[in-house]
Amino acid sequence: MMDQMSSGQTAGGAGFAPVVAADRGLWASLRLAFRFALREMRGGLRGFYIFLACIALGVAAIGGVGSASKALTGGLNEQGRQILGGDLSLSATAVPATDEQLAYLGQFGQIGQIGSLRAMARTDDASEQLLIDIKAVDGNYPMVGALVTTNGHRLAPGSVIVDPLLLERLGLAVGDPLVIGVRHFTIADSIADEPDALASGLAFGPRVIMSLEDLQTTDLLQPGVIVRWTTRIRMAGTPSLSQIDAVIAQIREKFPDAGWRIRSRANAAEGLARNIDRFAAFLVLVGLASLITGGVGIANAVRAFIAGRQTTIASYKCLGAPSWLIVGIYLMQILFIALIGIAIGVFFASLVPFILQAVVPDNLPVSSELFHPLQLGKAALFGLLAALLFSIRPLLRTRAIPATALFRDQIAPVKYRASKRDWGIVLALGAMLVALVLATAEVLYVAAAFLVGMVIVFALLRLVAFVIMKTAARLPRFRHVVPRLAIANLHRPGALTPSVALSLGLGLSLLVTLVLIDLNLQQQLTGNLQQKAPNFFFMNIQNSEVTQFEAELEKLAPEGTHQRVPMLRGRLVSLKGIDARDFKAPDDAQWVLRGDRGITYSATLPENSTLVEGSWWPADYSGKNLVSFDAELARQMGLAIGDTIEVNVLGRTISAEIHNLRRVEWQSLAINFVMVFSPNTFAGAPHSHLATLSLDPQGKESAEEVSRRESGIMKAIVQDFPAVTTIRVGDALNTVNDLVRQLAWGMRAASSLAIVASILVLAGALAAGQRERIYDAVILKTLGATRRKVLLAYSLEYCLLGVITAIFALLIGHVAAYLVLTNVMDMPFSWQPLVSALVVVLAMLLTILLGLVGTWSSLNRKPAQILRNG
Known part of the structure; x- marks a missing residue:
């Protein structure tokens, strides 16, 4: 320690007092802090590799997704x-x-x-x-x-x-x-x-x-x-x-x-461009979530770094260094290391458009402009703000604690109470990060919900750590030393519980959310939809052949159920007197205003629909044109009973009044329409019919038998009614499944990102407590504990931490996935027990493995050396 004090005194000449006494101005003060920061960094980046990885990973994800999106949409615009x-x-x-x-x-x-x-x-x-x-x-x-x-x-x-x-x-x-x-x-x-x-x-x-x-x-x-x-x-x-x-x-x-x-x-391809932007916006939020998860690793790395410099900081203070100078010295080091991580992330993100150019199909153009500085700059700014936000509190702690406390901090930690100014700095950085997220978001409410969700998850995991520590402290003392030591480690001063619960919980919560969304999408498309959906859709059935066509279906599938409705195509021209091009509708409802929609008329309430508001018109109604509108879409678009809409059908603009609202079961894939008109609206208009056929409603036939029957029915219909378009729903769903599987690769890449971020942060959390673990292991060995018992105690501690945190992460991930699927995607949610079991096992093994890697090195340290230098 005296050697460290001497080195600090030499570095500053005759101490810091002359420097402080001389009013050398802000620039001179920054130069002084920069000079000391450079001298301290001569030892290299040891201890900051996880810090670098967390920053680089998040920046590369955000910048890479943004650059890929601009490369693809730019290519669509260019061509x-x-x-x-x-x-x-x-x-x-x-x-x-x-x-x-x-x-x-x-x-x-x-x-x-x-x-x-x-x-x-x-x-x-x-x-x-x-x-x-x-x-x-x-x-x-x-x-x-x-x-x-x-x-x-x-x-x-x-x-x-x-x-x-x-x-x-x-x-x-x-x-x-x-x-x-x-x-x-x-x-x-x-x-x-x-x-x-x-x-x-x-x-x-x-x-x-x-x-x-x-x-x-x-x-x-x-x-x-x-x-x-x-x-x-x-x-x-x-x-x-x-x-x-x-x-x-x-x-x-x-x-x-x-x-x-x-x-x-x-x-030219606005639908594709819009989907690219939306999917990219989702992946950017996942990258940001990984960056924020990595922020916990940043905080742990900085905390461990400051802990290793405590005696040096104390020496600086004893020699008269002002608090702002000490914070400046270490803040410059953190910024320098953060900039290295950002540069690494930006480098890999800048390669993404070049990779896209080599791997995407020829019919999907990539912009000739392959470098996107705005997207890379945005990612770099995200990384810088995250680095500052998560490292500032450990730095400010050094300013608030007196020199004497720093010397005894590692054996008697002083509780740090942040001042109003400290909280103001943290909140200002947090506000800047939030503002950047909202300012660059494609869909504002999704970004806002994401931020609120992250805050809630942080708070819940902090609460989880608090509950674990309080519960462990109140448990009765075990007779055996291994469980007693493991339980004590969960709640003792300097315990790993808060950092491990937060770091592991964040990564696992994100992973569970993404995996559940992916699996539910796959299950919905490959399982539930195919079970609920009819086997066939028949389009373009002419009025003159309706009777003959239905008789043919009865002959081919006497036990099947079929449904038929008249069908036209129409485009919304205006709503409530507002031109459809100028009508302000939320993003989820914009599809109704784009292009043509299938429409029909009916004297009775259609199947798969439930009347929500209003009444159905009489079967013999002959008054003004009326329309029934989907209730959920009406709510989103601000439409109500009595409002007027205009629809262009067959080149004619027809006005109708909304008479009732109904709930439509879109998931059934049965015949459903956003708009159902009163029969008098299209009296005499030429139109065709749409029909469905469902085979084996009891599910008694095997998949092979159903496929064979479908082939026979399709062959007969195509031969007898060549103008009728026959859509085999299973084939159509397979086409959609292929597209979803391609999108799922993006989800899986995001899941992998969450796993990597979680491992990095957990490793950082365990590394941050490495110094205390070394002292613990040395003291235990000195008191006679065998290496086997110490390993067992630490293994049990890590196992308990991993399992308890994983259970809470499962709850958080399930809730998040449920909210996304039911509120954003409007799809049912199903629990995936296998995922839950795998996540718990993964968390337990991961925590034990990473924890024991550090513990093993602790057990290899010689007690005499540690006790003499302590």
Whole structure:
């Protein structure tokens, strides 16, 4: 200790008093603190590796996700013209653009037309059939980019170009015949690259490209059939977005009731871009949660660092160093180390766009701008604020404690009571971190809920540690030394309980939440939905064939249940007199205002619906147009009974008054609609019908038997009703499952991040108590304890800490996952017992393993050396 005092005196010349006495100004004071900080750091970064890892991990996660999001959305914006197939896209359901409209649109540039619909394709011998996504194009397709085929063949009359998946599923090859509707086609080639594939959205069947002229000969274009007609405009040169917006305004003014959904190249794949932003926002919050979890590790590392410098700090104070200088010396060291961690994190985050460019599919563009300084700067700022927030209290503690207390602190710790100024500094840093989270959030209320949740979890885990310590203190003394020592270690001064409970609890809570969300999503899509959902959806059933079609279903599946409703497509034009484009709806309800919605009419309350407010109209009602609206969506959008909405259907704008609100069971995947109109609303309007068929309602048949029956029914329907679109729900769910599985990899990566952060923080917490453990082990060995008993005592202590903390983390994680699934995703929640058991075992093993690693090194220290230097 005297050696340390001497080194401190030499470093400062004749002590600190002359320095303090001379008014050298702020800059000179900072230089002095910086000089001492550099001298102390000559020993390297030992003890700060966990600190560095926690900072680098959080910064890399936040910066990497942000950079990836901007790289993908930037690529969509850069290639918006090619993705959209032009500068403007005008689409409507069931009604193609008229000659008058095409003539007017032609003044703005080159015109291209596309008709899109779902239909059934079958082999020439009708032995196999498949749901397909038809894209019928004119001679100008594609106006931007190029349609690349596998063998270089072009589209010709009577031929189709198909997705390679169709060839695989139907066992066909290029040159083979393919039957669509009543028309036989020849497969000219397979698609290698479709330039505008992203603009078409999610397809439930392989793409088939044919000419518009050939589509007319398939007999698929019956009255009421759902066809999306798209007119694209490629303007001359490269018009600016303001010029495109001006053209859009002119088109809307000329044809206000056309019912078009108009998109420009600026939002060519707006659904995909929106989903990328939302998923990225979720992953950024997970990264931030890992950074905050790592903040506990930062605090532990700084606390251990300060504990190792206590005698040096005491020496500084005895030599006259003011408190601000001591805080400045160690704050500069912390900042320097934090900046190293931030630099490491930023470096790895900056590599993410380059990795994306190499691994993402060719049809998903990546921005040519691969360096995103704003996202990296945001991540660096998060890391800096987290480092300061979690390290400032241990630093301020050195300022508040007198020199004499510092010398005896390791054997008689002085309780630190923060002053109002100290709390003000901590709260100011916390407020800055909160402000940064809210200012950069994609969805404000989700970010706010996340912050509130983190505060609650922190408070609960602090409470858990307090309860553990109080309970351990009140337990009766055990006769055997091992359990008595383990229980005493849980509540003694300087116990690891608070730091381990907080560090392990935070990581496990985050891990449990993410894993439960992932498993519930998988279970809902692969289990519950497939059990509840009908086996088939049948679309585009014509009025003239309804009776014959239902008779066919009765013959094919006499024990099955089927449901049929009329179906049209419509787009909301206005709500409560406000244009739908200007209507302010929450993010969860925005989908209702985008594009067309399926609508129907009914004289009675539909199945799978419960009346919540209002009454149903009489079966013979013939007054003004009425509509029933989904109750939850109405609540979110501020709609009430008596409000008026306008819907564009078949090119006509129809007004209706909300007459009642009903609860819809969307999870059943039965026939459900947001809007159900009174029958008089669409009297005489051409429309088709939608039907479902459910087989084996009692669940007595095996999966193989059901699949075999489904294949037989599908074959018969496609052969007898070629214009009816048959959707096998199991196949559709498999398509959705594939997409969810891809998204689940992001969830699993986030879960892995939580595990790594938890391990790092736990290791830091145990390392912070390493110094005390060395003294404990030495004293116990001196008093005659064997190495085996010390190891058993510590093992039992770590086991108890791990199990108790894991149980509370399970409770917190289950509550968090329940709230996310039921309130945010609107999905049911189910408990996963296997996850619970694995988490408890993982926590117990992890705590024992990391704890014993440190304890083993403690037992190897020589008692004489420790006691002599103590």
